[in-house]
Amino acid sequence: MLQGVIAGLFLALLSLPRNITAGNLTCVCEHTDCEKNLICSGKLCFVSRHQEDREIIHKKGCLKADSELCWGSFTEKYGMKCCWSNMCNRNLAIQLPGESNQSEESPSLKNLLLMILVPLFAILVLAALVGLFVWKVVQSRQRQMLFGSDELEDMDFMLKASIAGDSTLENLLNDDCTTGSGSGLPFLVQRTVARQISLVECVGKGRYGEVWRGTWHGENVAVKIFSSRDEQSWFRETEIYNTVLLRHDNILGFIASDMTSRNSSTQLWLITHYHEHGSLYDYLQCTPLDVESCLRLATSIICGLVHLHVEIFGTQGKPAIAHRDLKSRNILVKNNKQCCIADLGLAVMHSQSSDYLDIGNNPRVGTKRYMAPEVLDEQIRMDCFESFKQTDIWAFGLVLWEIARRTVINGIVEDYKPPFFDMVPIDPSFDDMKKVVCVDQQTPTIPNRLYSDLTLSALAKIMKECWFQSPTARLTALRIKKTLKKLSNSFNKPKQHS
Numbered sequence: 001m002l003q004g005v006i007a008g009l010f011l012a013l014l015s016l017p018r019n020i021t022a023g024n025l026t027c028v029c030e031h032t033d034c035e036k037n038l039i040c041s042g043k044l045c046f047v048s049r050h051q052e053d054r055e056i057i058h059k060k061g062c063l064k065a066d067s068e069l070c071w072g073s074f075t076e077k078y079g080m081k082c083c084w085s086n087m088c089n090r091n092l093a094i095q096l097p098g099e100s101n102q103s104e105e106s107p108s109l110k111n112l113l114l115m116i117l118v119p120l121f122a123i124l125v126l127a128a129l130v131g132l133f134v135w136k137v138v139q140s141r142q143r144q145m146l147f148g149s150d151e152l153e154d155m156d157f158m159l160k161a162s163i164a165g166d167s168t169l170e171n172l173l174n175d176d177c178t179t180g181s182g183s184g185l186p187f188l189v190q191r192t193v194a195r196q197i198s199l200v201e202c203v204g205k206g207r208y209g210e211v212w213r214g215t216w217h218g219e220n221v222a223v224k225i226f227s228s229r230d231e232q233s234w235f236r237e238t239e240i241y242n243t244v245l246l247r248h249d250n251i252l253g254f255i256a257s258d259m260t261s262r263n264s265s266t267q268l269w270l271i272t273h274y275h276e277h278g279s280l281y282d283y284l285q286c287t288p289l290d291v292e293s294c295l296r297l298a299t300s301i302i303c304g305l306v307h308l309h310v311e312i313f314g315t316q317g318k319p320a321i322a323h324r325d326l327k328s329r330n331i332l333v334k335n336n337k338q339c340c341i342a343d344l345g346l347a348v349m350h351s352q353s354s355d356y357l358d359i360g361n362n363p364r365v366g367t368k369r370y371m372a373p374e375v376l377d378e379q380i381r382m383d384c385f386e387s388f389k390q391t392d393i394w395a396f397g398l399v400l401w402e403i404a405r406r407t408v409i410n411g412i413v414e415d416y417k418p419p420f421f422d423m424v425p426i427d428p429s430f431d432d433m434k435k436v437v438c439v440d441q442q443t444p445t446i447p448n449r450l451y452s453d454l455t456l457s458a459l460a461k462i463m464k465e466c467w468f469q470s471p472t473a474r475l476t477a478l479r480i481k482k483t484l485k486k487l488s489n490s491f492n493k494p495k496q497h498s
């Protein structure tokens, strides 16, 4: 009897939920058909989730009657749970098989992205820091190469004292005691000289900076102040002047180079001899020439160019140098009416003996008007030093043409004009020049009157041989120098020959 009562009670307990379903339950309602209060009433509460395409749809609500699905299995796409007490589905959760992966997928995707991006970012920051460090080291090396180590700073005071007083630039530059390993003054002397200069007037504005007349102990000097965007030209000129024996009558005389920091900006100076006539371009504007001075100018330029182009072997030697921006604005006229070549900011060096070609890393390019056809059509062989010399020869031919036009023959002379003045606009583009020089294969027109003079006819012949389209067919600087020297000799001693 007791057993019967206990069994009855147990069964009653087990069936309790089913009994509850008999009444109406209040459940949480979350789906499109729910009323505003988000509550519904029914026989049982449920939660369900199912997947449509990629979207997972959650529902909570009431059922009016028992559903098999309450007891049924979960599928990949659908799952449902039921409960039988008021609001029992509020915290009821459900997971579809395979959904656990999906639900973890977004955090794990996030984690994965973090795992990739964070180290990547760290690597980039590290690389930037290393790059900055390397750049700083290279800069300080460059500075040290040019100016020696800072330990020498103490000597500055002593030098200032010794450089002051009666010394002239001439004896400073010729003094054996002060001559350093390169061709110029020791670096500290350069710096000291630079800082004793007073700037007087601006005498030229190039594409990349300004040239000033300055004075040092009462003597004129030229100070080229580089704009910071042309740092590489300053570095190149300084490097070439300091590593190479370049003292030559027809190369602009180098005195000093200096880099100073003022108000967090860097000032780059290159100090050279000052030539009051200015550039050959300036000079030709207002000076008609006689045949003798024409020849003198031309010969002096080619002598300078030969000195650049030739490699000199031995301890006092020099590598071969190609200028790459030869033009009348980069040639200066000295008081003795000889020229000297200036502006080595684009020059390249080559040594056959030690087998190196140093083309520097200057982003600057030469002057379009003076570019040889192989430069304009980008066919130049950059790995071959000879090609650079051949482009100098093309440009030399153009300078010769500028000089020849200003030479009076039988009382006739032309106005100054730049090469190709009648074929391209004032500031020709690369394509303008390419069309004229490469496509149409034009060269400047040689005035007929030149042929009425023996010397000028010879110059005309040289010009044409500088302007062959094929770079290898052009004359060499040495060949031109020999021809011009011969012409000068016959010109100086006409009576002996006639």
Ligand code: ADP
Binding pocket: 203, 204, 205, 206, 207, 208, 209, 210, 211, 222, 224, 252, 272, 273, 274, 275, 276, 278, 279, 282, 329, 330, 332, 342, 343, 345
């Ligand atoms: P950039 O590199 O800016 O072209 P340059 O060295 O060619 O600089 O000089 C620009 C101009 O300044 C020249 O065309 C010339 O008129 C003048 N100039 C340069 N150096 C001297 C100098 N040593 N003496 C007198 N004038 C100079």
Ligand code: MG
Binding pocket: 206, 329, 330, 343
């Ligand atoms: Mg120049």
